[in-house]
Amino acid sequence: MLQWSCIRFCLLTSILSLGLLSINTSSVSAKATAVPQLEWIKEVDSGRWGDGFTPHYFKLDASGNLNILVKRVVNEKLIYEENISGETGDIRWSKPKFDYGLTRDGYMYSFKHTETDDYKKKSDDIITVSDLTTGKPKWSSIYPYFREGQSLNFTKNGALYAFTYQKNKYVTLYYYDEKGKRSKKFILPYMQHYTVEGNFILGQPDNKSSYIHVFDLSTGKKLTVLTNETTLPFGNSVTDDGTLITRKFINNRELELRAYSPAGALKWKYDFSFKKGPPEIFVIHDRVLYLEQTAGNILLLNSDGKLITGVNEAPFYMQGDPNSPLKVAVDLQSFMYIQYTEQGIELVIRDSNNLRELYRVSQNDLNDVRFNRDELFINGQNELFFLPPDGQTIRKYRLAP
Numbered sequence: 363m364l365q366w367s368c369i370r371f372c373l374l375t376s377i378l379s380l381g382l383l384s385i386n387t388s389s390v391s392a393k394a395t396a397v398p399q400l401e402w403i404k405e406v407d408s409g410r411w412g413d414g415f416t417p418h419y420f421k422l423d424a425s426g427n428l429n430i431l432v433k434r435v436v437n438e439k440l441i442y443e444e445n446i447s448g449e450t451g452d453i454r455w456s457k458p459k460f461d462y463g464l465t466r467d468g469y470m471y472s473f474k475h476t477e478t479d480d481y482k483k484k485s486d487d488i489i490t491v492s493d494l495t496t497g498k499p500k501w502s503s504i505y506p507y508f509r510e511g512q513s514l515n516f517t518k519n520g521a522l523y524a525f526t527y528q529k530n531k532y533v534t535l536y537y538y539d540e541k542g543k544r545s546k547k548f549i550l551p552y553m554q555h556y557t558v559e560g561n562f563i564l565g566q567p568d569n570k571s572s573y574i575h576v577f578d579l580s581t582g583k584k585l586t587v588l589t590n591e592t593t594l595p596f597g598n599s600v601t602d603d604g605t606l607i608t609r610k611f612i613n614n615r616e617l618e619l620r621a622y623s624p625a626g627a628l629k630w631k632y633d634f635s636f637k638k639g640p641p642e643i644f645v646i647h648d649r650v651l652y653l654e655q656t657a658g659n660i661l662l663l664n665s666d667g668k669l670i671t672g673v674n675e676a677p678f679y680m681q682g683d684p685n686s687p688l689k690v691a692v693d694l695q696s697f698m699y700i701q702y703t704e705q706g707i708e709l710v711i712r713d714s715n716n717l718r719e720l721y722r723v724s725q726n727d728l729n730d731v732r733f734n735r736d737e738l739f740i741n742g743q744n745e746l747f748f749l750p751p752d753g754q755t756i757r758k759y760r761l762a763p
Contacts, residue, residue, distance in 0.1 A: 383568060396711075396721035398728055398746065398759040402451040403689075409436035411444075417683050418749055420448065420692045420739045423468030423495045425518065428692065428741055429454070430756065431464070445497065448741060451758065455497040465516035466598075468494045473505065491520045491542065501542030515558035523579075524548075525556045535563070537581070548582040551575075558601030561624055576606070576626055583608030585626025592620075595643040596684045601665040603646045605629060611645055617641050620650070621667060630667035642686045646694045646714045651689055653677070660688075662717050671717050675710070676701060681751075682737040689738065696720060696743040700733045707733045711740065711761070720744070721761045 411432040412418065419431040428448025432665040434456070441459040446452070462472040474488040489505040500520050516522045524536040533556060535547040543637050550556065553565040553575065562585070563577035572751060592610045600606050604624035609617055617634040634641060634654060642653040650663040650669065661672040677687035677699030690697045691714070698711045707725040712718060720743050725733050730750075737749040742760040 391395065394536070395763070396723045396727075397762045398523070399762055401758045401760050403758075404446060404451040404756045406434060406754055407546060409434050409440075411435075411756070412753040413441075418739075419464060420741065420747070421464055421468055421494060422692055422741075423482060425491065426493070426693075427468075427495045428720065428745075428746070429468070429494050432756075433459070435753075437564075445494070446756065448459065448745070448747070448758070454495060457497070458577055464494070465520070465522075467516075467518050469500065469516065469520045469524070470494045470497075471514070489538075492521070501540075503538055503542035503544055506536075513556060515556075519559070525550075527552070550582060559594070559598075559606065560604055562600065564594075574608075576622070578626075586622065586628075588620075595645050596686070597690075601645055601650070603665050606664040607643065607645050607650055609641075616687050619643070621651075632667065642684075644688065644690050644697070646690065649715070651688070651690070651697065651714060653686070655687065660712075660717065661665055662714075673712075673717050674701070677710075677724040678702060678734070681735065681739060682731075682739075689713065689740065691743070692739065692741040696740060698738070698740050709746075710734050710739075713743065713744065721763070723761065728759075 378519055378762045402568065404601045411434055413433055413435050416647065421429045421431065423429060430446040432444050432446060433441060434444050437447060442456050443459055443462070444456045447454055447757070460472060462470050464470055470492045472490050473490070474490070481698050483707040487505045488502055490502040491500045505524065506526055514522055519540045522538045523541050524538065526534045526536065528534065530552055532552050533550045535550060536544055537547050538544050550563070550565065554568045555566040557564050558579060563579050565575040565577065565618065567575070574592055576585045577583065578585055588608055589610060595607055595609065599608070606622040608620050608622070610620065611617055618631055619634065620631045621629045623629050624669070641655065644651040647724065648665050652661045652663065652667070653659070654661070658674055658676045659672055660675055660676050662670040664670055667722055678701065679687050680689050680700060687699050688697050689699070694714060696711055697714050698709060701708050701710060709723040710719065711721040713720055729746040735751060739747040741747070746759045748757045
């Protein structure tokens with residue numbers, strides 16, 4: 363069954379490469395009929411948003427509120443962290459510069475570090491988890507200090523896992539629940555890097571190692587070891603049903619896409635070939651979005667490895683993170699990319715559930731924004747945001763057919 367599935371997929375990929383199943387290619391650019399309706403413009407009152415290095419973040423909180431997180435730089439000594447409402451453009455909170463991190467489900471965490479000149483006497487830090495929209499703390503707890511190192515991974519509702527590295531011999535995993543109560547989970551073998559993805563713990567022995575060890579988050583039991591040259595997709599790596607998606611590059615010319623069950627067993631794999639530019643892969647709920655840049659194929663698979671559909675397009679790179687021709691919506695409902703056509707630059711937005719084209723917007727229909735210059739974000743399927751490189755304004759458009 364797996365062999366036939368692979369043959370069928372490769373055949374469909376070949377057909378797409380020939381353009382026989384292509385739809386909405388640049389040759390039908392006359393479909394660029396979506397009407398952008400400006401909802402609001404937010405201008406910085408002093409300074410600029412962005413420092414040239416720090417990316418902007420668009421995050422949904424647990425209630426679905428859209429937060430635009432920017433760094434407002436007035437001068438070298440006067441810098442603010444600000445949260446702008448994606449719905450209205452109003453500033454939700456503005457605070458003097460501080461170090462913070464973001465969870466995937468819309469919380470913010472920060473540390474209060476111990477002030478001491480004696481490295482050996484350094485004591486525990488305090489970690490605080492806050493509501494992203496209001497900026498108000500949700501809980502604070504002691505974060506144990508270990509000279510050998512620490513790392514964090516957040517799960518849902520502000521809960522987190524903390525790895526502490528001890529004497530290059532073993533790693534202890536702690537769990538903080540939604541109220542900040544800490545408990546010890548179990549001991550793991552020493553590795554330089556650990557991270558949590560879904561119900562998996564992924565460990566990498568050292569910076570030079572190309573092997574990833576996979577553990578069960580519930581028990582700490584080792585499930586499998588991923589082979590050399592294996593990497594993970596950008597953002598999510600685990601589908602809603604617990605399937606772990608990985609990719610292995612072979613001589614920078616072929617890609618082996620592998621999927622593992624929650625028990626660590628290999629569910630399926632596909633081999634792709636490409637001549638230049640690594641393929642892009644995004645995990646979107648229970649599906650895998652795949653872009654083969656050379657042939658211009660955009661494919662959609664389910665978590666069982668079955669091809670749902672595909673289109674043949676020629677996307678170009680967009681500004682901002684990730685460094686990919688495709689940019690997925692904040693809520694994962696859609697994705698977008700730009701194309702160069704005879705009529706000019708066009709922005710294409712597709713449904714991430716079935717690749718159906720939702721909107722095709724011409725650069726000529728917008729003033730003071732540039733698809734290939736500004737940083738673009740999309741939320742839902744029709745809320746479009748532009749952040750120009752000068753950092754002076756943020757614009758929100760709502761697209762209408």
